[in-house]
Structures are given as C-alpha cells and as structure tokens.
Amino acid sequence: MHNPSTPDTSPTRHLGSWALIAAVVAVTVAAFGYVGGWLAPQRLTPKRLVDQLQDNAGTFAGYRRNHAKGVCMTGYFDSNGHAQPYSVAQIFTAGRTPLVGRFAIPGGNPYAPDGSVPIRSMALRFTQANGQQWRTGMNSMPVFPVAAPQAFFAQLQAQQPDPTTGKPDPAKVAAFFAAHPETAAFRAWAKTAKPSASFATESYWSLNAFVFVDAHGTRQPVRWRMVPMATDGGGDAGKAGDADYLAADLAERLTRGPLRWQLQITLANAGDPTNDATKAWPDDRRTIDAGTLVIDATQAQESGPCRDINYDPLVLPHGIEASDDPLLPARSAAYADSYLRRTSEEAHLPGTVAPQPEKQP
Template sequence: MEHEDLKPPAAPARELRRRSALIGIGAVACVGAVDVGAFAYVSGRATPDRLTPGRLADGFETVFGKHPGFRRNHAKGVSVAGEFVASGAGTSVSEATVFEDGRRTPVTGRFSLSGGVPDVADATKTVRGLALRFDLPDGEQWRTAMVNLPVFQDRTPQGFYDRMLAFKALPDTGQPDPEKKAAFLAEHPETVRAMELAKKHPPTSGFADSTFNGLNAFHFTNGSGGSVPVRWSMVPLQPVRAAAKGPIGRNELFETLIDAFDGGPLRWRLVLTIGGPEDPLDDATLPWPDSRRTLDAGVLTLSSVHTEASGNARDINFDPTVLPRGIAVSDDPLLSARSSVYARSFARRTGEPDTKGTVKVTGKHDD
C-alpha cells in the first residue's frame, strides 16, 4: 500500500484519508539494507542468566506476543515528515550543524504508543512516543526516540527487563500479578519514585499537545571545545488540554492527530536543558532541577502524516546513539542497551514475512 500525504482534503475525502492512514499501522516489509546499529551493550562471555539484546527482545515477545513485521515495542504508530529550523542558540553548546542559525533540516519521524501490540486500543495513560531522524549535511544524522514521561522508570536495562515481566498482564484479569508487581517495586525504590513523579505530570489530550522528553543525558561540545551535559525536550506550540477522563475510542489518539494535520502543520519547540556538575548523567530516573539553564534551539514543524510504508519512518531504526559531531553519548547504561535492542528488533522484523501492511484499524465510529 502506498503512503498518503494527509493535507487538508475536501470533506467527504477527509474521513477516507483518516482511515487510510490507520490501515497497516506499524508493519514493515522486507528492507534491503538492515540498519543494525551498535551492539556495545553485550560484551564478555555469555551465560544463561545474562541479559542480552536477544533476551530483551524475547521479553517483549513474551509479554506482548509475536507480531511478525512489527516493532517489538511502540508497535502502533504512524509516520510523519517535516523540518527543523534552528534559532542559532544551540551553537553555544554544540558544533552540530543542525543548530546553525536559520538552518532548515529535513526530519522524518514517527508517533507511537508503547507496547508490542500493533492494533492495541488507544488509552490516554499509555506512554506516547515521538521518534525523529534529522538528516544533516554530509550524510550525518541525529536520531532520537522520546516519550511523554518526565523521567524513565528504570535505572538499568536489567530493571527494565524485570519490570516488563513483573507487570505482564494476566489473561484472566488483564492486570499484573499483584505479588510479582509488589515484589519488584519493593526491590526498586527508584522505579517507585519515577512513577510518583509521572503522576504529577498527567498526560495531555493527545499527541499534538504532548511534551516529549529525551530522558537520557548526552555530552554536547561546541566549536571551542567546551563540553556540557544536556537533556532535551520537544515542547508543543499547540494549546495544551487535559486528557479525557475514562475510556476513549479504539484509535482516538491517532484519529485526533490526523485530524489536527487537516488544520495545518504541528509545531514543537526544541528545548535544551544544561546540566550542572551535581546532576546525574547515568540515572534517567532522576530529574534535573527546574532551575537549570535552558536554550530555545529552534522549532520542529511536522507538516504531513503518512501510513507507514516503504521509504518513510517505518524503515528507520531510531537508535538514540546515532549522533552528529557535537553530540556524544553519556555513561547512562540505558543508551547502549537501547541501541543494541533496537538493532535486534530491527533485524528481526526486517527478516520476517512481508505482512504488506494489512492490519486494519477501524474508524472512530466503528468501536
């Protein structure tokens, strides 16, 4: 199925286009070049209980089932495209060309919901994702995968894996085993703190008015060689509204997003937060103080939304360690783990049978 550019259509085509964008959400056909990313997370001799990228990918399949051709996490999503226009402020901390004043950088991205079920029902409390690839001059890229949480819920890859299994929904109740959940939380006070912080930042009404955070720390180096730790966020320029109370339509978050594009482009401000000497660089469960210096680095404008098809975000591995000059990884253990697991997931889905994007998601009036 070819992708469709959803520009403001005439009514009755609007409903047809909305439905077209929600057919085949997230599926990937066979891709010629496999972008395998880095496997820095795995080193040393393998043991039966060692947490490898393969075991982590298997964990997603244990929790969410196997869905050939789809991402192991954030399986439900749509592709978007646009550009980033830099304000020039970012050059004070990074030599990356993306921050040069007035630079217009093409962007390919993807909105998604967490979890490995490609046709899962939308829910306001489900974690939302925004992944982006900035295509810079000379073949450089900047890839980032952000979520609408203020902090990550796990400090280490092992913690993430253990929580995923402990919180697996039971078939008969649809809820986690209360004993396993309680045991995990008793052993991980950092996760309890992170969850409490998330409660203080309730979700907004949808994708368009969500703030998306990078969560991990990175090292930025400017043209003079000065280096500072940075975390970044995409802050919406659309009006922010509270999320609906109670259940919503099966695809309501995505349908509302597509409808929003009917009214024109959507915009976010890229905010860089500069860390202080005492701020943690290796623990994404801990927030940095609100008093930290910030820079308005420019505006992301997303102008179109597409069915996931060959050539758009469907085929991208949003490895957060793919970085341009002027941005480097920190010692956060989650970064190398994300890189290697994303690569394993990408290799699996591109080697699986071609689903041809045939998973159907019904419209809002067919719930």
C-alpha cells in the same frame, strides 16, 4: 648451541608460538562470548530483553517489539542558532534541517487502544546537509522508572501477564517496586497521568543525558525536551469507544496547518547525574530555546517513510555524544535486535515489499 642471531626453527619453538596464539584467540573468543551472552546464560543480552517484550505483549510479525502502534510524520527543524555555542552539530546552525519521524504509544501490540496507556512517544531522524544524522526517541514523561538495563528487564518480568488471568500478577509488580525505590519519582508522576487526546499537545523528554561538544572541544552534559505550541484538547482521551483516535486527530489538525514544538535544551550543572534517568535535574538549570520543530504531514506507518527506520539513540552527528547513562547502549542494542526481527518478517509477509537496508550515516 643455538646462535641468538639465527631464527629458532625447532619444533619446540613453533609449538610454543602456536600455544601463545591459541591462548590469545581463546581469551578473545571468551570475551566476545561473555559480551554476547553465549557463555553466560544469565547475562542480560538484547535477545533476552526483546524476547521478554514479546512474552509480555505477544509477537506481531513485521512490527516493532515496543512502541508498535504508531504513525509516520515528516517536517523540519528551524534552528535559531542559540545552541550553536555549545555544539558544533550542523543542525544547530541557523537554518532548516529535514526530518522523518514517528509518533507512537508504548507496548508491543499494534492494535492496542490509544487510551490504554498515558504515555506517548516521539521519534525523530534529522538528516544534516553534510549527510550526518541525529536520531532521538523521546517520551511524554519527565523521568524513566529505572536507571539500569537489568532493572528494566526485571520490571518486564514482573509485569508479564499471568496465563490464567491475562494480566500481571499484582503481588509480583508490588514486589518489584518495593525492591526498586528509584521508581518513586516515576510512580508519583504515573498516579496523576492520564492518556491525552492528541500527540500534538504533549511534551516529549529525552530522559537520558547526552553531551554537547563545542568548537573548542568543551563538553556540556544536556537533556532536551520538545514543548508543544498547541495546548488545546489535551485533557480527555478521545471519543468514547474510539480505540484509534490519535492518528485521526493528528491528520485533522494538519489540515489546519503545521504543528510546532519548541526544542528546549537544558544544561547540566557540575554534579548533576548523567547516568540516572530516574532523576530529574533541578528546575533552575539554564535552558536554551534552540529552535522550532515543525510537523507538516503524516502517513500510515505501514507505507510511510518511518517504517524502515531504526530510531537508534546512539546515531549522533559530530558535536553530540552519548553520556555515561547505561540505558543508552542497552536501548541501541535492543532496537537493533528488534529491527532485524521485524524487517526479516516483513520480507516474508505476502503482498509486502521487502524493507530496504538502512544507509549508515
């Protein structure tokens, strides 16, 4: 009879233990497989999303799969300290924080005419004195078309060009919008939106909500916007026939002095949606002037300091956290997939210097 005080070394006991371990491993592998899409071919993965971007715009080796056409810029943020009561992030302490950024237009074609879309983007990487980074990507529209990654993927599928015409099928696009009434606010904005003549005269919205955390651990949902101090020349889209006027306009403006934006941070009230980028918050929400963004130099993206930066919106310093918006982890994962593709391609292009891996903050 087996003595409970002595180890059981019987083969049956060993087989039972190994079976339990194998079962745990199998469940773990299955979980990772499901998350990665390996065991669920129809599950939306970063690869499927980025593949669809390529299907829509083509593949241009060494370039981002979205917002491919852009220009690097450098400068700094001058904080006035007004946001410090809401976040312990060092960038909001009164003083100056350097940045490396990028202006761009949507789409995966780096040779697209600047006037082809009415949207511009601003991406920034702030590096705090303590080494922590804040990376943010903003767009010149107040709301996003859809609220979920799956809906964004469906939108890309609907807008994929027809091989026979080279343009999206209007019936598929119409069917998508009919099935997604949450796009109404974006479509209303798009009806009157026109391509601007300058990056410098645009406002840029965070679109997604984030959370500020103060010194006591109090959490405050926020959105932010960069509001330009330059207001001239924002109506018409450059010179007739000029496909590349945005970078030239930016360089010309900088010969006359730095360009500035005001960082406005909007504080949510209880009940304001933090998980739906299609819904703007009411105009009466409290907004803080947190300081001034200053851009003082620009450089071509092929050789500029922004080339090898992944503007992942989830690279956040202590004091800023992600909200429950499902678009944020999807953006982060898709950016990582795109980054790995383009940097791998750059390393094999003749006459180019291989990109250096990013240091993690």
